[in-house]
Amino acid sequence: MQYLLVIYDNPEYWARVGEAQMDATMRRHGEISDDLKKAGKFGGCGALMPPASATCVRRSGDKTTITDGPYAETKEQLGGYYVIEARDLDEAIAYARRLPLSDPGVCEIRPIRELD
């Protein structure tokens, strides 16, 4: 079944780390994507631009409003995602554990609904 791995990052953390760690982080993402592709389990991934680039389209009743910025001011911000194919939750967890997260940082694992 498919799972969405949503990475919530602490942008301050990434601003602090040096170039060497940034390179290592990118290499790790590359390895994980390659492994997923080789196993036929890769469904796409992406690193997002900073939260300040976000735009919200919000519906309330019949009206739609466009606003600037992310929905909530929290320490951890949506930073990237993977879509993977996994046998079960334990396999998805095993991939999520390998992801280079900020400290603190969190990866949320959500099963993707199967539509027939």
Add this chain to the structure above:
Amino acid sequence: MDLGPRLKAAYPKALATLIRLLGDFTAAEDALQDAVTRALEVWPDQGVPGEAAAWLVTTARRRHIDLLRHDRIEERHRRLVSENGAGDPAEATLFGDDMLRLVFTCCHPALAREAQTALTLRALGGLTVDEIARAFLVPPATIEQRITRAKRKIRDARIPYEIPERAEVEERQAAVLEVVYLIFNEGYLSTTGPELSRPDLSREAIRLARVLNRLLPAQAEAIGLLALMLLHDARRPARIGADGAFVPLDQQDRSLWITGMIAEGRALLDKIRAHENPGPYQIQAAIAAVHTSSPGETNWRKVARLYERLEMLQPNPVVRLNRAVAVSKAEGPEAGLSLLADLEASEPMQRYPYYHAARAALLADLGRVEEAASAYREALASTTNPVEQEHLRRKLRDLG
């Protein structure tokens, strides 16, 4: 003929196997419920079959297949059942692996703690929803909801029915033991009930630990946990006096202790003594064992040493508090108080009645009566258990 105990013993085994065969928690429960109904009709006349769990599995499977036929979606599912059903489910040895798989599913870290305990008691303890609700003093609907949600998450997120891979098995085992110990403590230290303890949950936890010890043989921490719970539970009859008040360890009537449980707990500890790096449950069991030695002969230096070791593994304020009490018995109240000094800044400790009560007792020993009285008053303010409150009021009066 009372079928209750036989059914209760067979239920978890049958459920675990059915979940594997049918691949679905709810379908397994429904089918098993039908089989139980059938057992209640048939067993009184024909007698309880030798392999009660196997009988339930066979009957439930047949019933499940009937239902699928009826629902006309049998094709897909029947294939599933026959694929997974290769091998004879009547073999008693099969149940062990199935139950172990189910233990790990019920205690999967992706489930909330409350869901883990309810599901474990339901699926592995064989308790009914009503029994679990009574034990936790919550409405049955709450337990029902926790179990339903947990089962839905197992299905939707596809939490596997599997023994974890070797790299994770230790961590996952620790989670299983934690759930069992939580169930025990919920029974042993009830914070909401009028009486000091609710025996049923502690007994269930001990029963679960016995099952785990059969499933995970030679796991020192699993043995340690069983020993720990036996040694604690053995003292339970002496914990509450005739007036319903809490009786501290040093004043308990030892003739009330259940000697068989103490002997079993000590024997289990002897079995694992060879381990060089005992885990937290083994250390706590060793402490409990020291406390069962003859009155006036408690080796407090040994207790203090064990707590020091425990604090290295689990550095937390409660362990420090217990260590301080042991040190005060071994070396005097001054030494105990100085270990407590570090806890003054700990916010949870300020709300913990035992911290204030322990400080109060040490201050009283040193003749610092005013400070002792104020510490007892803080202890009183931080507990809602009427039995404990009465005990503290008496201490406060005794200060004069």
